[in-house]
Amino acid sequence: MSLRWRSCPRPAGSDVPRAATPDGTVVYAVGDIHGRADLLRELLDGIRHDARLRPARRRVLVTLGDYVNRGPECRAVVDLLLSPGLGGFEFVSLMGNVEQAMLRYLDGEMAIAINWLEYGGIETAAAYGVACPLPRRRDEHSLEAMRWQDDYQDAYGATMPPQPDEIAGLEALRHELAAALPPEHLAFFRSLRTMWREGDYCFVHAGIVPGLPLEAQPARDCMWIRRRFLDSALDHGAVIVHGHSIAPEPDVRHNRIGIDTGAYKSGVLTCLVLDGAERSFLQT
Template sequence: MKFKFFRSKPQPVAAMASTGGRVVYAIGDIHGYLDLLDDLLDLIARDFAGLGRTDRPVLVFVGDYVDRGPASRGVVDRLIALVTASAQQGGFEVRALMGNHEQTMLSFLDNAEAGAAWIEFGGGETLTSYGVTRPVGRVDQEAWRDIQAHFQAQVPTSHVAFLQGLELSARYGDYLFVHAGVRPGVPLDRQTPEDLMWIRNDFLAQPHRLACVVVHGHTPDEEPFIGPDRINIDTGAYATGVLTAVRLIDGAPFILQARKSRRT
């Protein structure tokens, strides 16, 4: 599989937006890399401890937890554990957003005809992580129905409920968190789920003209991008071995990264 990176042009640094007094960490597209996620969570915990604050921090995941990497099931397990701890008022307040890859996985669970497109989209690795043999070459619809039935049997109901309950956006002060972006010029209350999960070129090519800084993933770049009205934290972990987070308080954004070891 070939991966395309979208290069962002240099821009002025985002204005000193406010989080409304909260410490917010946002994590980019994980794509089945549990080892990077765990390393980044450790970095975030140490970073927050170093701030010397006693208030409760926020952890926002911007979507794309599954596909392409080897441990989609493990990533979902980890996120469920974090959300459960959050609901019990332990540690970070956790917000988990829906990415287009989660939407596609749910589509295959509902409709076997979505399987062929999902495989091209990185779904084969997700099948494997749940103990389902990925198809080799072109398969007919009857075979896809068999694969779907096996997959449905292997995916825990808690995972399905988690994916179905993912949010489309989160807002803290002047920052709006979404998976892909927003439709420029469209008020926030009229943004469509499709745009929030899938938009790319129309969002990247022009200012969105909304009264917020949009924090997003979805569009992989080798470096995080901090511009005047958006912050991109998708550094293509599946291809670069780098998973990125941004810490937002009141002031300049601060980048944290977990990197795969180059040792063999």
């Protein structure tokens, strides 16, 4: 597999000056990884190579969350992100909805357990050597339909609470998973940020609430919002770089850039490279 560079088109009809990073700063923003350590290794190699060729005073690597669930190498993804293999970079790791859901489950919120497991938590548990004792209730088609429900219906919340006869198994699984997580991995998950700003750009996992100042954004929406954000043409005060909502190609609008290209099933992991006012994509 080889990496490919793609130009970033200017949105049609856009007559505003192009957003820019601070002088001398290059930002590499990586979309949803979802357990595809193979793609992440390849992409990080490409980022290292590009950084050697691109003069900059600051190099910032921003990962947009959803590191685990669905893909086969969730543990290896976290190992890669914690490894010291990218010297000279500042690292910013954001929290995705799957990490937030996992922490809620680990902290004892049983109402979220079934949905977290069915949205890929089974693969996460397996990557840490923990087998799930419960059968799946829904197929991939049903899960995909739920993903696009109303923003305020928490897809990982109490939409399918566990049955009384499932509680004991879920509690046992929770304790097994907590024991299997290396302390540095749990510390990584708990340290994840909600938002990051660089120049005219704002980085979040899912999006923001249109019309609210960036500094007033609820953390939950930054990790979960979908339709209200995706459908908004408002100026958000910065160009929002986000993942969470899968598209076959990077979704470039005047007010946002979506870079979740469904790596876990498409094999395409996307990095948005921002250098001053220039934009480009590096993809597996």
